[in-house]
Amino acid sequence: xxxxxxxxxxxxxxxxxxxxxxxxxxxxxxxxxxxxxxxxxxxxxxxxxxxxxxxxxxxxxxxxxxxxxxxxxxxxxxxxxxxxxxxxxxxxxxxxxxxxxxxxxxxxxxxxxxxxxxxxxxxxxxxxxxxxxxxxxxxxxxxxxxxxxxxxxxxxxxxxxxxxxxxxxxxxxxxxxxxxxxxxxxxx
Amino acid sequence: xxxxxxxxxxxxxxxxxxxxxxxxxxxxxxxxxxxxxxxxxxxxxxxxxxxxxxxxxxxxxxxxxxxxxxxxxxxxxxxxxxxxxxxxxxxxxxxxxxxxxxxxxxxxxxxxxxxxxxxxxxxxxxxxxxxxxxxxxxxxxxxxxxxxxxxxxxxxxxxxxxxxxxxxxxxxxxxxxxxxxxxxxxxx
DNA sequence: ACACCATGTGTACGATCGTACACATGACCT
DNA sequence: AGGTCATGTGTACGATCGTACACATGGTGT
Numbered sequence: 001x002x003x004x005x006x007x008x009x010x011x012x013x014x015x016x017x018x019x020x021x022x023x024x025x026x027x028x029x030x031x032x033x034x035x036x037x038x039x040x041x042x043x044x045x046x047x048x049x050x051x052x053x054x055x056x057x058x059x060x061x062x063x064x065x066x067x068x069x070x071x072x073x074x075x076x077x078x079x080x081x082x083x084x085x086x087x088x089x090x091x092x093x094x095x096x097x098x099x100x101x102x103x104x105x106x107x108x109x110x111x112x113x114x115x116x117x118x119x120x121x122x123x124x125x126x127x128x129x130x131x132x133x134x135x136x137x138x139x140x141x142x143x144x145x146x147x148x149x150x151x152x153x154x155x156x157x158x159x160x161x162x163x164x165x166x167x168x169x170x171x172x173x174x175x176x177x178x179x180x181x182x183x184x185x186x187x188x
Numbered sequence: 189x190x191x192x193x194x195x196x197x198x199x200x201x202x203x204x205x206x207x208x209x210x211x212x213x214x215x216x217x218x219x220x221x222x223x224x225x226x227x228x229x230x231x232x233x234x235x236x237x238x239x240x241x242x243x244x245x246x247x248x249x250x251x252x253x254x255x256x257x258x259x260x261x262x263x264x265x266x267x268x269x270x271x272x273x274x275x276x277x278x279x280x281x282x283x284x285x286x287x288x289x290x291x292x293x294x295x296x297x298x299x300x301x302x303x304x305x306x307x308x309x310x311x312x313x314x315x316x317x318x319x320x321x322x323x324x325x326x327x328x329x330x331x332x333x334x335x336x337x338x339x340x341x342x343x344x345x346x347x348x349x350x351x352x353x354x355x356x357x358x359x360x361x362x363x364x365x366x367x368x369x370x371x372x373x374x375x376x
Numbered sequence: 377a378c379a380c381c382a383t384g385t386g387t388a389c390g391a392t393c394g395t396a397c398a399c400a401t402g403a404c405c406t
Numbered sequence: 407a408g409g410t411c412a413t414g415t416g417t418a419c420g421a422t423c424g425t426a427c428a429c430a431t432g433g434t435g436t
Contacts (some may be wrong), residue, residue: 009401010400010401010402010413010414010415011414011415012402012403012413012414013413013414016413016414031310032222032306032309032310033222034220034221034222037392037393037394038393038394038395039392039393039394047414048414048415048416049415049416049417050396050397050414050415050416050417051413051414051415052394052395053394053395053396053397054412054413054414054415055413058394058395059393059394059395111309114302114305114306114309115306117302117350117354118220118302118303118306120354121220121299121302121353121354122219122220127354127356130354130355131355131356134351134354134355148363148366148367149367149370151351151359151363151367152344152367152370152371154347154351155344155347155348155350155351155367156340156343156344156347156371157347158346158347158350158351159342159343159344159345159346159347159348159350160343160347162305162343162346162347162350163322163339163342163343163346165309166305166308166309166318166322167318167319167322168315168319171339175336175339178336179336179337179339179340179343179371182337182340182371182373183340183344183367183370183371185370197431198383198384198385198430198431198432199384199385200383200384200432200433201383201384204383204384225422225423225424226423226424226425227422227423227424235384236384236385236386237385237386237387238384238385238386238387238425238426238427239383239384239385240424240425241424241425241426241427242382242383242384242385243383246424246425247423247424247425
């Protein structure tokens with residue numbers, strides 16, 4: 001029967017900050033920004049509550065860094081997904097894959113992105129992140145089509161993914177391909 | 189110096205319930221679902237706090253009714269906007285107007301819609317509302333184009349509006365028209 | 377005319393949250 | 407080797423929220 005101090009030993013834990021950010025993204029994905037609290041993040045990161053106020057000035061700061069990290073992690077994946085594209089036919093396939101989650105991004109990632117969009121609507125500090133994300137994703141598409149078409153494809157992807165994420169009835173892959181091919185003027 | 193009872197007189201206030209719902213939508217538009225509380229709604233509707241718990245079983249119930257009301261109010265506006273459309277050229281114009289807020293719906297309405305989308309992602313009870321909304325909006329487009337194209341146009345609208353709502357740099361009307369015309373196979 | 381109950385009103389309570397802060401500890405520099 | 411300070415830890419506090427509930431009041435059906 002030792003007194004079992006239960007005093008958790010101090011932990012040596014470099015890059016704890018990064019782990020907290022990763023945990024924050026998990027929490028956002030599962031509970032939404034509305035359900036994201038210091039305590040939930042701390043639990044997810046397996047870190048005491050006080051640690052959050054040490055590494056971040058507040059919840060807003062933490063969310064901002066989490067969203068920034070997520071966007072900066074998604075961008076290269078997004079870009080890499082179009083690496084092998086050579087012609088318009090390839091582009092149609094790549095976009096179709098993207099919409100159906102057969103790229104590096106799954107439903108969870110898109111959900112976080114939408115949380116970011118909505119949060120940015122009311123938090124100007126997050127506008128920087130969304131602007132940068134949109135600029136980069138459009139730039140990728142501009143490697144294959146003119147800027148105006150790029151805007152169109154970008155918006156179409158956004159809409160298709162959103163409907164795909166929300167709707168219970170999944171859209172068939174063939175249908176998506178037809179739609180994308182239509183906008184890009186590619187004959188099936 | 190009367191004692192000034194300050195006891196607010198009971199008010200005769202039929203359809204107070206509807207006013208609360210309208211106030212809830214206002215609050216959602218301004219503060220998001222995350223910032224929507226009983227007290228804020230009560231203040232916006234100029235109604236005592238206790239009144240909310242009388243007319244609604246809880247905040248979730250209230251939000252659900254508010255979103256339902258909003259969707260049912262938007263649908264006829266959306267449908268009416270396409271009433272005068274005769275050919276594909278008209279359709280391009282109508283969609284362009286819609287994206288640029290020259291229809292019955294403004295940024296505020298779209299913001300509420302996005303709040304609904306995101307809320308529905310985690311609240312199955314709201315799925316019914318989003319499903320119904322999407323079905324109706326697609327049905328409108330199917331009056332002019334085949335079902336697959338309708339899905340495409342619907343998604344494109346969603347994406348364009350979202351980018352328009354979020355981005356600081358507004359997209360030109362001409363560019364939008366070009367994009368929409370492209371998807372619909374209409375020559376400028 | 378009158379009683380009843382749907383509706384209106386104010387307040388209180390427990391839960392949870394963001395944040396502050398006092399204290400502990402050991403990695404790192406000299 | 408030893409002191410220092412960045413980092414780690416636990417707890418407390420005030421604010422706010424959802425909700426419950428006791429009581430007031432007058433429209434309405436009889």
